[in-house]
Amino acid sequence: xxxxxxxxxxxxxxxxxxxxxxxxxxxxxxxxxxxxxxxxxxxxxxxxxxxxxxxxxxxxxxxxxxxxxxxxxxxxxxxxxxxxxxxxxxxxxxxxxxxxxxxxxxxxxxxxxxxxxxxxxxxxxxxxxxxxxxxxxxxxxxxxxxxxxxxxxxxxxxxxxxxxxxxxxxxxxxxxxxxxxxxxxxxxxxxxxxxxxxxxxxxxxxxxxxxxxxxxxxxxxxxxxxxxxxxxxxxxxxxxxxxxxxxxxxxxxxxxxxxxxxxxxxxxxxxxxxxxxxxxxxxxxxxxxxxxxxxxxxxxxxxxxxxxxxxxxxxxxxxxxxxxxxxxxxxxxxxxxxxxxxxxxxxxxxxxxxxxxxxxxxxxxxxxxxxxxxxxxx
Numbered sequence: 001x002x003x004x005x006x007x008x009x010x011x012x013x014x015x016x017x018x019x020x021x022x023x024x025x026x027x028x029x030x031x032x033x034x035x036x037x038x039x040x041x042x043x044x045x046x047x048x049x050x051x052x053x054x055x056x057x058x059x060x061x062x063x064x065x066x067x068x069x070x071x072x073x074x075x076x077x078x079x080x081x082x083x084x085x086x087x088x089x090x091x092x093x094x095x096x097x098x099x100x101x102x103x104x105x106x107x108x109x110x111x112x113x114x115x116x117x118x119x120x121x122x123x124x125x126x127x128x129x130x131x132x133x134x135x136x137x138x139x140x141x142x143x144x145x146x147x148x149x150x151x152x153x154x155x156x157x158x159x160x161x162x163x164x165x166x167x168x169x170x171x172x173x174x175x176x177x178x179x180x181x182x183x184x185x186x187x188x189x190x191x192x193x194x195x196x197x198x199x200x201x202x203x204x205x206x207x208x209x210x211x212x213x214x215x216x217x218x219x220x221x222x223x224x225x226x227x228x229x230x231x232x233x234x235x236x237x238x239x240x241x242x243x244x245x246x247x248x249x250x251x252x253x254x255x256x257x258x259x260x261x262x263x264x265x266x267x268x269x270x271x272x273x274x275x276x277x278x279x280x281x282x283x284x285x286x287x288x289x290x291x292x293x294x295x296x297x298x299x300x301x302x303x304x305x306x307x308x309x310x311x312x313x314x315x316x317x318x319x320x321x322x323x324x325x326x327x328x329x330x331x332x333x334x335x336x337x338x339x340x341x342x343x344x345x346x347x348x349x350x351x352x353x354x355x356x357x358x359x360x361x362x363x364x365x366x367x368x369x370x371x372x373x374x375x376x377x378x
Contacts, residue, residue, distance in 0.1 A: 009058035036207035078147030228353035281347035296336035
């Protein structure tokens with residue numbers, strides 16, 4: 001059974017549409033992450049689910065029941081905010097139990113639920129402390145405990161780790177993942193951090209300008225982005241984009257660019273016309289380099305990161321092309337190189353940013369070359 005369903009949900013503030021026809025199914029027990037740039041509507045969507053904002057059009061259903069007009073406390077959801085929003089004069093125990101007291105929970109049951117929640121979050125030895133006596137990670141766990149103690153069907157997280165330093169974010173990210181594994185509850189998580197999204201999510205929802213751009217597993221979105229926006233948003237460093245021109249459309253595409261020369265790629269461009277401007281995408285880890293025998297592409301910078309090296313290349317565009325190399329690759333600024341691209345892992349986007357359909361390599365028509373694209377060699 002679908003735990004939560006959004007059906008053509010819209011939100012408008014004044015004359016501005018914040019969300020546009022958002023439809024989404026979230027199954028029971030899923031960990032779903034909303035990602036997107038600032039202002040894309042991800043936090044607004046979370047607030048609509050929680051009942052903190054009203055839906056202008058469309059329906060929100062939880063277990064098949066329309067809940068548009070229900071108060072937040074009637075929806076069976078708990079929410080953890082970006083700010084901890086703890087009561088500074090209350091102990092950890094009182095902060096966690098606050099919602100249960102408002103709901104007039106029987107005292108014995110209240111204590112059992114608070115202690116159980118505190119044990120899960122490893123707060124059982126801190127119950128008498130005040131928030132000022134806790135670390136940032138401990139305060140965040142108290143905020144999570146306050147939502148969990150009510151035993152909601154759905155837990156909502158609104159950028160809960162953004163106020164923590166880098167090392168603590170990693171620790172808390174792992175704790176949230178373990179928490180989901182233990183509880184098995186439905187969790188919806190908003191973040192602008194793609195690392196959090198890739199490591200935590202069963203399913204990622206990418207939002208752009210108030211619309212759902214793509215929904216899928218982290219691997220699906222990374223390896224098969226449906227648009228240039230998704231391709232450029234997920235991944236660090238982000239995907240490289242090269243401008244190419246379509247010479248001959250068809251079941252396979254003959255393209256030309258100053259960087260690659262002319263080559264045939266396994267993408268269906270039969271709906272386009274010759275001369276169309278396209279964008280070729282390739283991940284930094286799918287680019288390999290070799291020394292140029294004559295004139296080649298210039299290395300402009302080398303970033304040493306300990307476990308790997310990023311090599312920046314001048315390809316005559318506003319942004320450099322980045323190659324992820326081994327630490328001992330030995331490239332230096334000023335070197336001239338040739339590119340070798342893994343043709344099985346390229347992406348091709350039309351002028352509107354939509355991904356063209358890619359053929360599996362083993363099903364390519366006869367006569368289509370299976371070699372790597374090499375700059376200046378094709």
